[in-house]
Amino acid sequence: MHYFEYKGNELHCEGVPIKKIAEKVGTPFYLYSYKTLVRHFNVFNQAFEGIPHLVCYSMKANSNLALIRLFVNLGGGVDVVSGGELYRAVQAGADPQKIVFSGVGKKEDEIEYALKAGILMFNVESSMELQKINEVAGRINKKAPISIRVNPDIDAKTHPYITTGMKQNKFGIDILRAPMAYRLASELPNLKIVGIDCHLGSQLVEVDPFVEALRKLKQLINDLRQQGMEVHYLDLGGGLGITYSDEEPPHPYEYASNILEEIRSFDCTLILEPGRVIVGNAGILVSKVLYIKENEEKRFVIVDAAMNDLVRPSYYGSFHQILPVQEGGREEIVADVVGPVCESADFLAKGRKIPRLNPGELIAIMSAGAYGFSMSTNYNSRPRVAEILVRDEEIYVIRKREEYEDLIRGETIPDFLTHS
Numbered sequence: 001m002h003y004f005e006y007k008g009n010e011l012h013c014e015g016v017p018i019k020k021i022a023e024k025v026g027t028p029f030y031l032y033s034y035k036t037l038v039r040h041f042n043v044f045n046q047a048f049e050g051i052p053h054l055v056c057y058s059m060k061a062n063s064n065l066a067l068i069r070l071f072v073n074l075g076g077g078v079d080v081v082s083g084g085e086l087y088r089a090v091q092a093g094a095d096p097q098k099i100v101f102s103g104v105g106k107k108e109d110e111i112e113y114a115l116k117a118g119i120l121m122f123n124v125e126s127s128m129e130l131q132k133i134n135e136v137a138g139r140i141n142k143k144a145p146i147s148i149r150v151n152p153d154i155d156a157k158t159h160p161y162i163t164t165g166m167k168q169n170k171f172g173i174d175i176l177r178a179p180m181a182y183r184l185a186s187e188l189p190n191l192k193i194v195g196i197d198c199h200l201g202s203q204l205v206e207v208d209p210f211v212e213a214l215r216k217l218k219q220l221i222n223d224l225r226q227q228g229m230e231v232h233y234l235d236l237g238g239g240l241g242i243t244y245s246d247e248e249p250p251h252p253y254e255y256a257s258n259i260l261e262e263i264r265s266f267d268c269t270l271i272l273e274p275g276r277v278i279v280g281n282a283g284i285l286v287s288k289v290l291y292i293k294e295n296e297e298k299r300f301v302i303v304d305a306a307m308n309d310l311v312r313p314s315y316y317g318s319f320h321q322i323l324p325v326q327e328g329g330r331e332e333i334v335a336d337v338v339g340p341v342c343e344s345a346d347f348l349a350k351g352r353k354i355p356r357l358n359p360g361e362l363i364a365i366m367s368a369g370a371y372g373f374s375m376s377t378n379y380n381s382r383p384r385v386a387e388i389l390v391r392d393e394e395i396y397v398i399r400k401r402e403e404y405e406d407l408i409r410g411e412t413i414p415d416f417l418t419h420s
Protein backbone atom coordinates (compact mmCIF):
# COMPACT_ATOMS: atom_id res chain seq x y z
CA MET A 1 0.00 0.00 0.00
CA HIS A 2 1.45 3.34 -1.01
CA TYR A 3 0.51 6.84 -2.07
CA PHE A 4 1.73 6.83 -5.67
CA GLU A 5 -1.40 6.74 -7.78
CA TYR A 6 -3.03 8.07 -10.93
CA LYS A 7 -5.48 10.90 -10.58
CA GLY A 8 -7.02 11.47 -13.96
CA ASN A 9 -4.20 10.38 -16.24
CA GLU A 10 -1.46 11.88 -14.11
CA LEU A 11 0.69 9.93 -11.66
CA HIS A 12 0.70 11.68 -8.29
CA CYS A 13 2.66 11.36 -5.10
CA GLU A 14 0.16 12.10 -2.34
CA GLY A 15 -1.42 15.39 -3.47
CA VAL A 16 1.26 16.43 -5.95
CA PRO A 17 1.47 15.67 -9.68
CA ILE A 18 4.90 14.16 -10.32
CA LYS A 19 5.20 16.26 -13.47
CA LYS A 20 5.10 19.38 -11.33
CA ILE A 21 8.01 18.14 -9.19
CA ALA A 22 10.02 17.31 -12.31
CA GLU A 23 9.46 20.82 -13.64
CA LYS A 24 10.77 22.20 -10.40
CA VAL A 25 13.80 20.01 -9.70
CA GLY A 26 14.69 18.48 -13.07
CA THR A 27 15.29 14.77 -13.67
CA PRO A 28 16.21 12.17 -12.56
CA PHE A 29 15.22 12.27 -8.89
CA TYR A 30 14.17 9.96 -6.09
CA LEU A 31 10.76 10.71 -4.69
CA TYR A 32 9.49 9.55 -1.29
CA SER A 33 5.99 9.72 0.13
CA TYR A 34 5.85 10.84 3.76
CA LYS A 35 2.50 9.21 4.42
CA THR A 36 3.74 5.90 3.06
CA LEU A 37 6.90 5.99 5.16
CA VAL A 38 4.95 6.75 8.33
CA ARG A 39 2.37 4.13 7.59
CA HIS A 40 4.93 1.42 6.88
CA PHE A 41 6.89 2.12 10.03
CA ASN A 42 3.81 2.30 12.23
CA VAL A 43 2.24 -0.85 10.82
CA PHE A 44 5.46 -2.76 11.39
CA ASN A 45 6.00 -1.35 14.87
CA GLN A 46 2.41 -1.85 15.98
CA ALA A 47 2.47 -5.43 14.76
CA PHE A 48 4.75 -6.22 17.70
CA GLU A 49 2.66 -4.42 20.29
CA GLY A 50 2.17 -6.57 23.33
CA ILE A 51 5.77 -7.58 23.83
CA PRO A 52 8.80 -5.46 24.71
CA HIS A 53 10.42 -4.62 21.40
CA LEU A 54 12.50 -2.07 19.54
CA VAL A 55 12.39 -1.47 15.80
CA CYS A 56 15.87 -0.47 14.64
CA TYR A 57 15.50 0.80 11.09
CA SER A 58 18.27 -0.69 8.97
CA MET A 59 19.54 2.51 7.45
CA LYS A 60 21.66 1.02 4.69
CA ALA A 61 18.38 0.60 2.78
CA ASN A 62 18.07 4.38 2.63
CA SER A 63 20.31 6.56 4.73
CA ASN A 64 18.92 10.03 4.02
CA LEU A 65 18.95 12.10 7.22
CA ALA A 66 15.32 13.15 6.82
CA LEU A 67 14.13 9.55 6.63
CA ILE A 68 16.17 8.51 9.65
CA ARG A 69 14.78 11.45 11.60
CA LEU A 70 11.26 10.58 10.57
CA PHE A 71 11.61 7.04 12.00
CA VAL A 72 13.38 8.36 15.10
CA ASN A 73 10.39 10.67 15.68
CA LEU A 74 8.14 7.61 15.52
CA GLY A 75 10.16 5.92 18.27
CA GLY A 76 12.54 3.95 16.08
CA GLY A 77 16.12 2.99 16.72
CA VAL A 78 18.71 2.45 13.99
CA ASP A 79 20.75 -0.51 12.76
CA VAL A 80 24.09 0.75 11.44
CA VAL A 81 26.86 -1.15 9.64
CA SER A 82 29.70 1.39 9.57
CA GLY A 83 31.16 4.40 11.33
CA GLY A 84 29.76 6.56 8.56
CA GLU A 85 26.26 5.24 9.17
CA LEU A 86 26.66 5.81 12.90
CA TYR A 87 27.68 9.39 12.15
CA ARG A 88 24.58 9.88 9.98
CA ALA A 89 22.32 8.34 12.61
CA VAL A 90 23.73 10.64 15.29
CA GLN A 91 23.45 13.67 13.00
CA ALA A 92 19.83 12.75 12.31
CA GLY A 93 19.12 12.80 16.04
CA ALA A 94 18.92 9.09 16.81
CA ASP A 95 19.20 8.07 20.47
CA PRO A 96 22.52 6.17 20.76
CA GLN A 97 20.82 3.88 23.28
CA LYS A 98 18.65 2.69 20.40
CA ILE A 99 21.51 2.06 17.95
CA VAL A 100 22.82 -1.42 17.15
CA PHE A 101 26.04 -1.86 15.18
CA SER A 102 26.27 -4.84 12.80
CA GLY A 103 28.86 -5.84 10.20
CA VAL A 104 31.69 -8.36 9.74
CA GLY A 105 34.54 -5.90 9.51
CA LYS A 106 34.29 -3.23 12.18
CA LYS A 107 37.52 -1.26 12.40
CA GLU A 108 39.20 -0.06 15.57
CA ASP A 109 38.28 3.59 15.03
CA GLU A 110 34.66 2.62 14.35
CA ILE A 111 34.53 0.55 17.53
CA GLU A 112 35.96 3.42 19.54
CA TYR A 113 33.52 5.89 18.00
CA ALA A 114 30.57 3.62 18.84
CA LEU A 115 31.76 3.06 22.41
CA LYS A 116 32.13 6.79 22.96
CA ALA A 117 28.71 7.44 21.43
CA GLY A 118 27.23 4.92 23.87
CA ILE A 119 25.35 2.60 21.52
CA LEU A 120 22.95 -0.10 22.69
CA MET A 121 25.05 -3.01 21.45
CA PHE A 122 27.57 -4.38 18.99
CA ASN A 123 26.38 -7.34 16.98
CA VAL A 124 29.66 -9.22 16.89
CA GLU A 125 30.49 -11.51 14.01
CA SER A 126 33.71 -13.32 15.00
CA SER A 127 35.86 -14.29 17.97
CA MET A 128 38.63 -12.02 16.78
CA GLU A 129 36.17 -9.15 16.74
CA LEU A 130 35.22 -9.94 20.36
CA GLN A 131 38.86 -9.64 21.28
CA LYS A 132 39.29 -6.42 19.34
CA ILE A 133 36.25 -4.79 20.95
CA ASN A 134 37.47 -5.91 24.38
CA GLU A 135 40.87 -4.38 23.69
CA VAL A 136 39.49 -1.04 22.47
CA ALA A 137 37.00 -0.84 25.36
CA GLY A 138 39.80 -1.49 27.85
CA ARG A 139 41.96 1.21 26.35
CA ILE A 140 39.28 3.88 26.74
CA ASN A 141 37.88 2.55 29.99
CA LYS A 142 34.49 1.44 28.77
CA LYS A 143 32.45 -1.69 29.02
CA ALA A 144 31.21 -2.79 25.59
CA PRO A 145 27.67 -4.20 25.33
CA ILE A 146 27.69 -7.11 22.91
CA SER A 147 25.44 -9.61 21.20
CA ILE A 148 26.82 -12.38 19.08
CA ARG A 149 25.48 -12.63 15.58
CA VAL A 150 24.70 -16.27 15.12
CA ASN A 151 24.66 -17.85 11.70
CA PRO A 152 21.86 -20.41 12.00
CA ASP A 153 22.55 -22.10 8.66
CA ILE A 154 19.07 -21.57 7.26
CA ASP A 155 18.23 -21.23 3.58
CA ALA A 156 16.29 -18.00 3.29
CA LYS A 157 15.44 -18.84 -0.34
CA THR A 158 16.36 -15.44 -1.69
CA HIS A 159 18.90 -14.12 -4.20
CA PRO A 160 22.38 -15.55 -3.43
CA TYR A 161 23.86 -12.04 -3.09
CA ILE A 162 21.44 -11.18 -0.29
CA THR A 163 21.27 -14.42 1.63
CA THR A 164 23.39 -14.13 4.77
CA GLY A 165 22.37 -16.89 7.16
CA MET A 166 23.96 -19.94 5.57
CA LYS A 167 27.24 -21.62 6.45
CA GLN A 168 28.89 -20.53 3.21
CA ASN A 169 28.11 -16.84 3.92
CA LYS A 170 30.67 -14.62 5.61
CA PHE A 171 28.18 -13.44 8.23
CA GLY A 172 27.87 -14.34 11.88
CA ILE A 173 29.34 -17.13 13.97
CA ASP A 174 28.27 -20.65 13.14
CA ILE A 175 25.53 -21.64 15.59
CA LEU A 176 27.51 -24.69 16.74
CA ARG A 177 30.47 -22.51 17.61
CA ALA A 178 28.39 -19.76 19.21
CA PRO A 179 28.47 -21.24 22.75
CA MET A 180 32.27 -21.16 22.58
CA ALA A 181 32.20 -17.53 21.48
CA TYR A 182 29.86 -16.65 24.33
CA ARG A 183 32.19 -18.37 26.79
CA LEU A 184 35.06 -16.31 25.43
CA ALA A 185 32.96 -13.13 25.68
CA SER A 186 32.07 -13.90 29.29
CA GLU A 187 35.75 -14.17 30.13
CA LEU A 188 36.81 -10.92 28.50
CA PRO A 189 36.78 -8.19 31.18
CA ASN A 190 35.63 -5.25 29.10
CA LEU A 191 32.65 -6.91 27.45
CA LYS A 192 29.12 -7.18 28.74
CA ILE A 193 26.92 -9.81 27.11
CA VAL A 194 23.48 -8.33 26.54
CA GLY A 195 21.90 -10.34 23.77
CA ILE A 196 21.89 -12.56 20.74
CA ASP A 197 21.45 -11.64 17.10
CA CYS A 198 20.87 -13.10 13.67
CA HIS A 199 19.97 -11.81 10.23
CA LEU A 200 19.01 -14.28 7.54
CA GLY A 201 19.16 -12.17 4.41
CA SER A 202 17.01 -9.78 2.48
CA GLN A 203 13.80 -9.91 0.45
CA LEU A 204 12.49 -13.02 2.23
CA VAL A 205 8.98 -13.83 1.07
CA GLU A 206 8.21 -16.64 3.49
CA VAL A 207 7.81 -16.60 7.23
CA ASP A 208 9.15 -20.12 7.89
CA PRO A 209 12.88 -19.30 7.82
CA PHE A 210 12.31 -16.61 10.47
CA VAL A 211 10.44 -19.02 12.72
CA GLU A 212 13.05 -21.71 12.23
CA ALA A 213 15.82 -19.25 13.14
CA LEU A 214 13.89 -18.07 16.17
CA ARG A 215 13.54 -21.60 17.47
CA LYS A 216 17.26 -22.19 17.12
CA LEU A 217 18.03 -18.93 18.91
CA LYS A 218 15.65 -19.73 21.77
CA GLN A 219 17.36 -23.06 22.26
CA LEU A 220 20.73 -21.35 22.38
CA ILE A 221 19.50 -18.67 24.79
CA ASN A 222 18.22 -21.36 27.15
CA ASP A 223 21.61 -23.06 27.07
CA LEU A 224 23.42 -19.79 27.72
CA ARG A 225 21.13 -18.85 30.56
CA GLN A 226 21.76 -22.21 32.17
CA GLN A 227 25.41 -21.26 32.19
CA GLY A 228 24.55 -18.06 33.99
CA MET A 229 24.81 -15.70 31.05
CA GLU A 230 22.43 -12.82 30.71
CA VAL A 231 20.72 -12.64 27.35
CA HIS A 232 18.29 -9.77 27.43
CA TYR A 233 17.92 -8.81 23.77
CA LEU A 234 16.90 -11.14 21.00
CA ASP A 235 17.66 -9.41 17.70
CA LEU A 236 15.98 -11.18 14.79
CA GLY A 237 17.47 -8.88 12.13
CA GLY A 238 15.60 -7.66 9.08
CA GLY A 239 14.85 -9.19 5.73
CA LEU A 240 11.10 -9.15 5.29
CA GLY A 241 10.44 -8.84 1.55
CA ILE A 242 8.18 -6.60 -0.49
CA THR A 243 6.19 -6.85 -3.71
CA TYR A 244 8.17 -5.70 -6.74
CA SER A 245 6.05 -7.59 -9.28
CA ASP A 246 4.17 -10.72 -8.23
CA GLU A 247 5.89 -11.67 -4.97
CA GLU A 248 3.52 -12.31 -2.10
CA PRO A 249 5.48 -11.72 1.08
CA PRO A 250 3.70 -12.10 4.40
CA HIS A 251 2.07 -8.93 5.70
CA PRO A 252 3.93 -7.51 8.71
CA TYR A 253 0.98 -8.63 10.89
CA GLU A 254 1.35 -12.22 9.71
CA TYR A 255 5.11 -12.06 10.12
CA ALA A 256 4.73 -10.61 13.61
CA SER A 257 2.04 -13.00 14.75
CA ASN A 258 4.22 -15.98 13.85
CA ILE A 259 7.10 -14.48 15.78
CA LEU A 260 4.95 -13.44 18.74
CA GLU A 261 3.62 -16.95 19.03
CA GLU A 262 7.16 -18.25 19.51
CA ILE A 263 8.33 -15.58 21.84
CA ARG A 264 5.42 -14.29 23.90
CA SER A 265 6.26 -16.24 27.03
CA PHE A 266 9.99 -15.88 26.51
CA ASP A 267 11.59 -13.31 28.76
CA CYS A 268 13.49 -10.93 26.46
CA THR A 269 13.24 -7.72 24.48
CA LEU A 270 12.84 -8.33 20.77
CA ILE A 271 14.85 -6.19 18.36
CA LEU A 272 13.94 -6.02 14.69
CA GLU A 273 16.01 -4.47 11.91
CA PRO A 274 13.67 -3.88 8.96
CA GLY A 275 14.94 -1.89 6.01
CA ARG A 276 13.39 -2.73 2.65
CA VAL A 277 9.90 -3.40 3.99
CA ILE A 278 9.74 0.12 5.45
CA VAL A 279 11.16 2.20 2.61
CA GLY A 280 11.07 0.03 -0.53
CA ASN A 281 7.61 0.85 -1.76
CA ALA A 282 7.65 4.35 -0.27
CA GLY A 283 9.99 5.64 -2.96
CA ILE A 284 10.28 5.82 -6.73
CA LEU A 285 12.87 7.01 -9.21
CA VAL A 286 11.58 9.51 -11.76
CA SER A 287 13.39 9.72 -15.09
CA LYS A 288 12.91 11.31 -18.49
CA VAL A 289 12.92 9.54 -21.83
CA LEU A 290 15.75 10.88 -24.00
CA TYR A 291 15.71 8.82 -27.17
CA ILE A 292 14.13 5.80 -28.77
CA LYS A 293 16.24 3.56 -30.95
CA GLU A 294 15.39 0.42 -32.84
CA ASN A 295 16.99 -2.23 -34.96
CA GLU A 296 15.64 -5.45 -36.45
CA GLU A 297 16.01 -7.25 -33.14
CA LYS A 298 15.65 -4.75 -30.37
CA ARG A 299 13.99 -1.61 -29.28
CA PHE A 300 15.71 0.62 -26.73
CA VAL A 301 14.16 3.36 -24.65
CA ILE A 302 17.07 5.52 -23.52
CA VAL A 303 16.33 7.43 -20.34
CA ASP A 304 18.31 9.86 -18.17
CA ALA A 305 18.56 7.57 -15.12
CA ALA A 306 21.14 4.81 -15.17
CA MET A 307 22.76 1.96 -13.26
CA ASN A 308 24.77 4.43 -11.18
CA ASP A 309 21.45 5.83 -9.88
CA LEU A 310 19.68 2.49 -9.41
CA VAL A 311 21.97 -0.51 -9.61
CA ARG A 312 19.54 -3.24 -8.57
CA PRO A 313 18.53 -4.36 -12.09
CA SER A 314 22.17 -4.58 -13.25
CA TYR A 315 23.51 -6.06 -10.02
CA TYR A 316 20.82 -8.51 -8.96
CA GLY A 317 18.74 -8.72 -12.14
CA SER A 318 15.95 -7.15 -10.12
CA PHE A 319 12.54 -6.27 -11.50
CA HIS A 320 11.18 -2.77 -11.05
CA GLN A 321 7.81 -1.86 -12.47
CA ILE A 322 8.00 1.07 -14.90
CA LEU A 323 5.00 3.37 -15.29
CA PRO A 324 4.45 6.35 -17.57
CA VAL A 325 3.82 9.47 -15.49
CA GLN A 326 1.21 10.50 -18.06
CA GLU A 327 -1.12 7.60 -18.70
CA GLY A 328 -2.93 7.37 -22.01
CA GLY A 329 -4.48 4.69 -24.20
CA ARG A 330 -1.36 3.74 -26.11
CA GLU A 331 -0.29 0.51 -27.67
CA GLU A 332 2.18 -1.62 -25.75
CA ILE A 333 5.62 -2.39 -27.08
CA VAL A 334 8.47 -4.56 -25.85
CA ALA A 335 11.70 -2.72 -25.13
CA ASP A 336 14.83 -2.49 -23.03
CA VAL A 337 14.82 0.58 -20.84
CA VAL A 338 18.45 1.69 -20.60
CA GLY A 339 20.52 4.55 -19.23
CA PRO A 340 23.37 6.62 -20.66
CA VAL A 341 26.18 4.77 -18.81
CA CYS A 342 28.78 3.10 -20.98
CA GLU A 343 28.15 -0.48 -19.90
CA SER A 344 25.91 -3.11 -21.47
CA ALA A 345 24.82 -3.96 -17.94
CA ASP A 346 23.28 -0.50 -17.72
CA PHE A 347 19.59 -1.28 -17.94
CA LEU A 348 16.56 -0.61 -15.77
CA ALA A 349 14.35 -3.15 -17.54
CA LYS A 350 14.94 -5.80 -20.20
CA GLY A 351 12.42 -7.06 -22.74
CA ARG A 352 9.74 -5.18 -20.88
CA LYS A 353 6.19 -4.64 -22.11
CA ILE A 354 5.60 -0.90 -21.75
CA PRO A 355 3.45 1.73 -23.43
CA ARG A 356 5.03 3.30 -26.51
CA LEU A 357 6.94 6.16 -24.89
CA ASN A 358 7.93 9.43 -26.50
CA PRO A 359 11.10 11.47 -26.02
CA GLY A 360 10.65 14.04 -23.27
CA GLU A 361 8.15 11.89 -21.39
CA LEU A 362 8.52 11.09 -17.71
CA ILE A 363 8.60 7.56 -16.33
CA ALA A 364 8.37 6.29 -12.77
CA ILE A 365 10.58 3.39 -11.74
CA MET A 366 8.60 1.94 -8.88
CA SER A 367 9.65 0.34 -5.57
CA ALA A 368 12.97 2.18 -5.59
CA GLY A 369 12.96 3.51 -2.03
CA ALA A 370 15.24 0.77 -0.68
CA TYR A 371 18.78 0.14 -1.93
CA GLY A 372 18.22 2.83 -4.54
CA PHE A 373 19.91 6.08 -3.69
CA SER A 374 21.97 4.42 -0.95
CA MET A 375 23.69 2.21 -3.54
CA SER A 376 24.13 4.99 -6.07
CA THR A 377 27.56 6.05 -7.28
CA ASN A 378 29.23 8.69 -9.44
CA TYR A 379 30.27 6.22 -12.12
CA ASN A 380 30.75 7.91 -15.49
CA SER A 381 31.12 11.12 -13.45
CA ARG A 382 27.40 11.43 -13.15
CA PRO A 383 26.33 13.73 -10.32
CA ARG A 384 24.10 11.89 -7.86
CA VAL A 385 20.45 12.77 -8.23
CA ALA A 386 18.20 14.79 -5.94
CA GLU A 387 16.00 13.23 -3.27
CA ILE A 388 12.55 14.70 -2.72
CA LEU A 389 10.04 14.13 0.06
CA VAL A 390 6.37 14.88 -0.49
CA ARG A 391 3.97 15.44 2.38
CA ASP A 392 0.39 16.18 1.37
CA GLU A 393 0.77 19.09 -1.07
CA GLU A 394 4.28 20.08 -0.01
CA ILE A 395 7.58 19.28 -1.72
CA TYR A 396 10.83 19.11 0.27
CA VAL A 397 14.28 18.71 -1.28
CA ILE A 398 15.94 16.41 1.26
CA ARG A 399 19.12 16.05 -0.78
CA LYS A 400 20.02 18.42 -3.51
CA ARG A 401 21.29 17.23 -6.83
CA GLU A 402 25.07 17.08 -6.94
CA GLU A 403 26.88 19.56 -9.14
CA TYR A 404 30.01 19.13 -11.20
CA GLU A 405 32.11 20.70 -8.41
CA ASP A 406 30.92 17.92 -6.07
CA LEU A 407 32.48 15.40 -8.43
CA ILE A 408 36.05 16.62 -7.92
CA ARG A 409 35.85 17.47 -4.23
CA GLY A 410 39.01 16.31 -2.50
CA GLU A 411 41.00 15.67 -5.66
CA THR A 412 44.30 17.41 -6.34
CA ILE A 413 46.78 17.47 -9.20
CA PRO A 414 50.33 17.21 -7.77
CA ASP A 415 52.51 20.26 -8.50
CA PHE A 416 54.98 18.32 -10.61
CA LEU A 417 52.24 17.67 -13.14
CA THR A 418 51.39 21.32 -13.58
CA HIS A 419 55.01 22.63 -13.75
CA SER A 420 56.36 20.92 -16.79
Ligand SMILES: *Cc1c(COP(=O)(O)O)cnc(C)c1O
Binding pocket: 058, 060, 061, 079, 081, 102, 103, 199, 201, 202, 203, 237, 238, 239, 240, 273, 274, 275, 276, 277, 370
Ligand atom coordinates in the same frame (compact mmCIF):
# COMPACT_ATOMS: atom_id res chain seq x y z
C1 LIG B 1 20.74 -5.23 5.44
C2 LIG B 1 20.50 -5.62 6.84
C3 LIG B 1 19.22 -5.48 7.39
C4 LIG B 1 18.03 -5.01 6.61
O1 LIG B 1 17.64 -5.90 5.63
P1 LIG B 1 16.26 -5.64 4.83
O2 LIG B 1 16.16 -6.78 3.93
O3 LIG B 1 16.41 -4.35 4.12
O4 LIG B 1 15.17 -5.60 5.85
C5 LIG B 1 19.06 -5.79 8.72
N1 LIG B 1 20.11 -6.23 9.48
C6 LIG B 1 21.34 -6.38 8.98
C7 LIG B 1 22.42 -6.86 9.84
C8 LIG B 1 21.58 -6.09 7.63
O5 LIG B 1 22.80 -6.25 7.13
